Amino acid sequence: MTQFVALPPGLSAAEFERALGELRGLLGTDRVVAVADRLRPYQKMMIPAPDEAHVPSGVVMAESVTEVQGILAICNRYRIPLWPTSTGRNFGYGTSSPATRGQLILDLRRMNRILEVDAELGTALVEPGVTYQQLHDYLSERDIPLWLDFPGPGPIVSPLGNTLERGGGNTPYGDHFAHACGMEVVLADGRVLRTGMGSIPNTTSWQVFKYGYGPYLDGIFTQSNFGVVTKLGLWLMPAPPGHRTVLVQFDAEAQLPAAVDTMRRLQLQRVITNVGVMATAVMALSTFKTRAELYDGPGPVPQPVIDAAARDSGIATWNMTFTLYGTPAQIAPNLAIVTEAFEAVGGRVNPDFHDGSQVNELSLASFGILNWVGGGGLAWFAPVSPARGSDAARQAKLARRILGAHGFDYLAAPTLNGRDLHHLIALVYNRNDADEKQRANRCFEQLVHEFAQHGYGLYRVGIDYMDKLAGIYGSVNRDVNRAIKQALDPNGILAPGKSGIHP
Ligand code: ADP
Numbered sequence: 001m002t003q004f005v006a007l008p009p010g011l012s013a014a015e016f017e018r019a020l021g022e023l024r025g026l027l028g029t030d031r032v033v034a035v036a037d038r039l040r041p042y043q044k045m046m047i048p049a050p051d052e053a054h055v056p057s058g059v060v061m062a063e064s065v066t067e068v069q070g071i072l073a074i075c076n077r078y079r080i081p082l083w084p085t086s087t088g089r090n091f092g093y094g095t096s097s098p099a100t101r102g103q104l105i106l107d108l109r110r111m112n113r114i115l116e117v118d119a120e121l122g123t124a125l126v127e128p129g130v131t132y133q134q135l136h137d138y139l140s141e142r143d144i145p146l147w148l149d150f151p152g153p154g155p156i157v158s159p160l161g162n163t164l165e166r167g168g169g170n171t172p173y174g175d176h177f178a179h180a181c182g183m184e185v186v187l188a189d190g191r192v193l194r195t196g197m198g199s200i201p202n203t204t205s206w207q208v209f210k211y212g213y214g215p216y217l218d219g220i221f222t223q224s225n226f227g228v229v230t231k232l233g234l235w236l237m238p239a240p241p242g243h244r245t246v247l248v249q250f251d252a253e254a255q256l257p258a259a260v261d262t263m264r265r266l267q268l269q270r271v272i273t274n275v276g277v278m279a280t281a282v283m284a285l286s287t288f289k290t291r292a293e294l295y296d297g298p299g300p301v302p303q304p305v306i307d308a309a310a311r312d313s314g315i316a317t318w319n320m321t322f323t324l325y326g327t328p329a330q331i332a333p334n335l336a337i338v339t340e341a342f343e344a345v346g347g348r349v350n351p352d353f354h355d356g357s358q359v360n361e362l363s364l365a366s367f368g369i370l371n372w373v374g375g376g377g378l379a380w381f382a383p384v385s386p387a388r389g390s391d392a393a394r395q396a397k398l399a400r401r402i403l404g405a406h407g408f409d410y411l412a413a414p415t416l417n418g419r420d421l422h423h424l425i426a427l428v429y430n431r432n433d434a435d436e437k438q439r440a441n442r443c444f445e446q447l448v449h450e451f452a453q454h455g456y457g458l459y460r461v462g463i464d465y466m467d468k469l470a471g472i473y474g475s476v477n478r479d480v481n482r483a484i485k486q487a488l489d490p491n492g493i494l495a496p497g498k499s500g501i502h503p
Contacts, residue, residue, distance in 0.1 A: 257389025470500020
């Protein structure tokens with residue numbers, strides 16, 4: 001009998017062995033994994049959580065909807081919790097590890113068909129395992145003039161997985177869930193739901209009109225554990241005739257509020273149509289320098305050291321980028337408007353900047369951030385606030401103080417999108433150093449706690465903080481989620497603990 005790395009809760013080794021036997025009958029031996037060696041690639045959690053709390057019991061790999069249904073049937077019978085992943089990256093939020101120990105990972109990477117691209121309408125229908133790179137190649141090989149919007153690790157992650165987490169990118173289609181249209185969901189009992197117009201026989205409009213008829217259900221299948229999403233419709237941006245990426249730099253910390261207020265106004269007027277990303281000096285430096293190159297003492301890198309390194313590299317205290325899209329005739333007046341607006345609040349405007357993420361160029365450059373300290377630790381802390389200068393300044397002050405107190409740098413990119421601001425902060429640390437890992441965890445805890453005291457919640461969180469964050473959102477929220485959970489998954493087999501939702 002196999003020595004299991006973890007067992008599903010409540011199952012004996014013999015029962016689990018029997019269940020695996022049935023799963024092998026369905027999928028073949030190769031696509032059912034429970035040995036330690038082959039599970040290791042699924043255990044590369046970057047967050048500062050205890051590894052043993054998130055060990056999976058195994059992995060099953062499905063290649064079709066029918067197989068997903070078969071797996072669900074077996075897991076229902078044995079009460080085995082199943083943690084679905086698409087490409088399983090989810091970097092800085094738990095990678096492919098489950099929220100609780102002993103869940104069986106449902107790896108959907110092999111379901112990677114691009115089912116449809118409509119060049120005229122700018123729509124696509126994809127399976128979970130499709131990566132942004134794959135879709136990008138598909139479009140460029142066929143000369144289809146549509147752009148993608150992708151998150152930092154773009155090439156190797158999936159539009160479906162990222163959209164289900166309500167991730168974001170940097171073009172005008174940066175709110176991924178807002179640009180998704182139509183889902184296919186396998187429910188825990190094996191029934192297949194197509195949302196929106198997808199339930200009309202011979203539907204013509206699944207990828208063009210989101211709402212269908214009756215309650216709009218798509219939202220309940222994001223950041224949740226109510227079903228396994230096997231298809232997702234996407235809206236893709238027509239390649240614009242031209243674009244110009246603008247960098248606006250602010251030298252003083254105190255200029256942050258004016259920069260944010262100006263950006264919000266320009267976005268609400270639709271002069272700027274994509275996000276405004278405000279990189280801190282350390283964030284900008286981390287893309288090409290390591291911490292050790294600047295400083296080898298304990299604690300956060302001292303401000304004078306950061307300032308000197310930044311000055312040498314043409315980096316300011318706040319470095320804001322955005323892009324103007326359109327014909328040269330459209331861009332020219334908009335550039336004049338934004339230049340005047342940002343110069344009026346002391347910004348230095350460079351209209352010839354380059355940022356691939358704003359213009360459909362996939363790259364792995366965002367991983368540079370991990371080299372800042374080395375050792376592979378990363379937890380994203382992503383509080384939301386109104387896009388108001390006063391809130392941004394308050395958050396910056398709070399974050400800098402808490403990170404500094406635990407010895408970490410303020411690697412942040414507050415990202416503005418009209419009315420809201422996601423104050424994205426990368427807590428990078430050396431995961432091989434037990435003390436540093438513990439400090440990172442304590443730091444994260446304090447960040448969550450103090451931001452909540454100021455009325456700021458997170459838009460997404462790692463698997464180790466899901467219960468705590470759900471707790472902050474309160475008991476009515478929790479009860480409603482649990483009622484839906486009980487109705488759709490009475491045995492509680494789908495991803496227990498996801499977003500703090502338990503059976
Ligand atoms: P990516 O690789 O694109 O970063 P993941 O595949 O890691 O995204 O998915 C992120 C999270 O979304 C997973 O941890 C899981 O909770 C959820 N998820 C991913 N794919 C599915 C799916 N097809 N159905 C239901 N939930 C999913």
